[in-house]
Amino acid sequence: MEDNKPHGHETGDIHHQFVEEHHAPSSKKLIWRVFWILLGVTIVEVGLAELNHMYHFLSKSIMNYVLIGLTIVKAYFIVAYFMHLKHEALSMRYIIILPFLLIAYLIAIALYEGSFLGTVIG
Amino acid sequence: MANESIDLNPKKNLWGGGVSPFNVSWGKMYMWFFLVSDAFTFSGLLIAYGTLRHKYAESWPVANEVFTHFPFVHGDMPLAFVGLMTFILIMSSVTMVLAVDAGHRMDRKGVIMWLGLTIIGGFIFLGSQAWEWSHFIHGTEAGKMLADGSILQGANLISNEYGHPLFAGFFFFITGFHGFHVFSGVVINIIIFFNAINGVYDRRGHYEQVEKTGLYWHFVDLVWVFVFTFFYLV
Numbered sequence: 240m241e242d243n244k245p246h247g248h249e250t251g252d253i254h255h256q257f258v259e260e261h262h263a264p265s266s267k268k269l270i271w272r273v274f275w276i277l278l279g280v281t282i283v284e285v286g287l288a289e290l291n292h293m294y295h296f297l298s299k300s301i302m303n304y305v306l307i308g309l310t311i312v313k314a315y316f317i318v319a320y321f322m323h324l325k326h327e328a329l330s331m332r333y334i335i336i337l338p339f340l341l342i343a344y345l346i347a348i349a350l351y352e353g354s355f356l357g358t359v360i361g
Numbered sequence: 362m363a364n365e366s367i368d369l370n371p372k373k374n375l376w377g378g379g380v381s382p383f384n385v386s387w388g389k390m391y392m393w394f395f396l397v398s399d400a401f402t403f404s405g406l407l408i409a410y411g412t413l414r415h416k417y418a419e420s421w422p423v424a425n426e427v428f429t430h431f432p433f434v435h436g437d438m439p440l441a442f443v444g445l446m447t448f449i450l451i452m453s454s455v456t457m458v459l460a461v462d463a464g465h466r467m468d469r470k471g472v473i474m475w476l477g478l479t480i481i482g483g484f485i486f487l488g489s490q491a492w493e494w495s496h497f498i499h500g501t502e503a504g505k506m507l508a509d510g511s512i513l514q515g516a517n518l519i520s521n522e523y524g525h526p527l528f529a530g531f532f533f534f535i536t537g538f539h540g541f542h543v544f545s546g547v548v549i550n551i552i553i554f555f556n557a558i559n560g561v562y563d564r565r566g567h568y569e570q571v572e573k574t575g576l577y578w579h580f581v582d583l584v585w586v587f588v589f590t591f592f593y594l595v
Binding site: 266267270271273274277278281282284285288289292302303306307310313314317318320321322327328330331334335338339341342345346349350352353354356357 | 382383384385390393397400401404405408409411412413415416423425439440444447448451452454455457458459462575576579580582583586587589590593594595
């Protein structure tokens with residue numbers, strides 16, 4: 240490999256940058272570990288939803304928070320490892336993640352206002 | 362090579378040109394921007410779904426009681442089929458990462474094999490979704506007895522034997538929109554699959570196209586993770 244070349248992101252040389260981003264040899268192990276985590280969390284989710292449907296050991300709303308929490312865990316693993324966002328520059332991570340604060344805001348508004356839907360104008 | 366990235370002096374004017382402040386190629390950055398906007402579209406749809414579900418909570422169908430079938434098996438198996446679909450999509454995401462990984466090593470055969478498996482996974486998912494839709498549209502054998510004595514079977518945009526008709530509308534729209542994303546992903550995967558076979562990326566000197574397509578494919582998996590939770594689990 241042409242080791243004396245400057246880093247790809249300085250020269251705009253995509254190929255060189257690409258080779259530099261070359262994963263460590265252990266990346267396959269990491270990929271499969273993430274796969275097992277995703278599979279495990281999915282099985283836990285289905286199991287919890289199903290068992291709670293049968294035995295009602297948790298109230299529906301608490302169970303929903305648990306399931307949504309597990310979903311966000313899965314989303315984290317997909318975005319961080321499969322989409323490789325964890326290894327991007329910090330500025331890149333911010334411009335991708337911060338806009339989703341607006342989504343949190345929209346959820347808060349929509350669920351609150353949703354209770355009044357139809358009660359004002361019928 | 363590691364030394365070169367260390368000698369990148371942060372005081373050097375990052376925004377003065379000549380360097381890539383985000384340390385990412387323009388193609389990947391555009392893909393990320395597209396995915397953020399697409400994520401906003403899906404968020405809008407899912408939030409609309411959540412709002413109206415909240416409003417009509419009493420007549421909203423319980424997914425465990427709607428999606429209980431499993432192909433070629435008779436009996437009540439709630440969530441089994443959709444769990445399998447989720448597994449297939451996660452699996453195809455893994456084969457896609459392995460294709461990207463092979464691309465980093467300039468391993469053309471590896472890219473072709475893993476991309477091929479990803480395409481197969483995408484087709485199996487699409488077929489499963491068609492099955493799911495068909496089951497939902499045709500409904501149960503017994504159906505639901507209406508007030509006038511007629512039997513309502515299955516669901517469409519106007520009526521729904523399982524509960525509130527809006528459930529069917531959102532189900533068709535959101536899983537359909539997601540399914541169309543999967544379909545587009547499969548088409549793009551097929552194109553880069555043949556490009557890889559024809560050696561396009563070897564001539565170009567890098568497999569970045571596989572990586573960009575991979576970002577899209579993982580995004581489709583990511584959206585399904587949320588659709589799965591909000592339609593089937595909660």
